[in-house]
Amino acid sequence: MPLKVSNFMTSKIFSAHPDDGIRQTFFRMRENEIRHMPVLDSERNLVGFISDRDLRRPEWVDEAPDLSHIYNLDDNMQVKDLMTTNVMVAHTYDTIHKATKIMLEHRFGALPVMNKEEEVVGILSAVDMLKALDLLLDEERKNKKKK
Numbered sequence: 001m002p003l004k005v006s007n008f009m010t011s012k013i014f015s016a017h018p019d020d021g022i023r024q025t026f027f028r029m030r031e032n033e034i035r036h037m038p039v040l041d042s043e044r045n046l047v048g049f050i051s052d053r054d055l056r057r058p059e060w061v062d063e064a065p066d067l068s069h070i071y072n073l074d075d076n077m078q079v080k081d082l083m084t085t086n087v088m089v090a091h092t093y094d095t096i097h098k099a100t101k102i103m104l105e106h107r108f109g110a111l112p113v114m115n116k117e118e119e120v121v122g123i124l125s126a127v128d129m130l131k132a133l134d135l136l137l138d139e140e141r142k143n144k145k146k147k
Contacts, residue, residue, distance in 0.1 A: 009122035018080035048083035
């Protein structure tokens with residue numbers, strides 16, 4: 001039986017709005033211990049995706065004395081300035097295998113998850129994928145013991 005995205009996704013969604021400030025978004029991610037957020041417009045449509053990686057200033061990582069130098073925490077910048085707009089998604093009815101292929105091919109750490117009505121209903125992260133792998137490995141061990 002194929003494993004479905006809906007069985008492993010995180011349903012508790014923290015989202016950003018395109019006009020949210022970068023500093024506000026960064027601290028919201030830290031506070032909620034998340035690294036990815038769908039960006040939703042006022043009608044709750046998916047218009048982008050932002051990750052902690054989008055907020056980093058890679059050219060300063062080696063010489064940064066504090067977080068303000070590693071991350072773009074400019075009060076004048078908004079989520080729309082840094083978000084990814086060409087967002088790939090998974091659907092609740094997709095298999096974990098399909099989502100894995102997307103994440104590996106594009107080197108994504110997470111995907112927004114949409115239902116049949118094209119509403120964002122979750123996030124599928126690399127950690128969620130590890131939970132699916134753990135389940136498969138447990139099932140494999142059980143099957144080997146039966147033989």
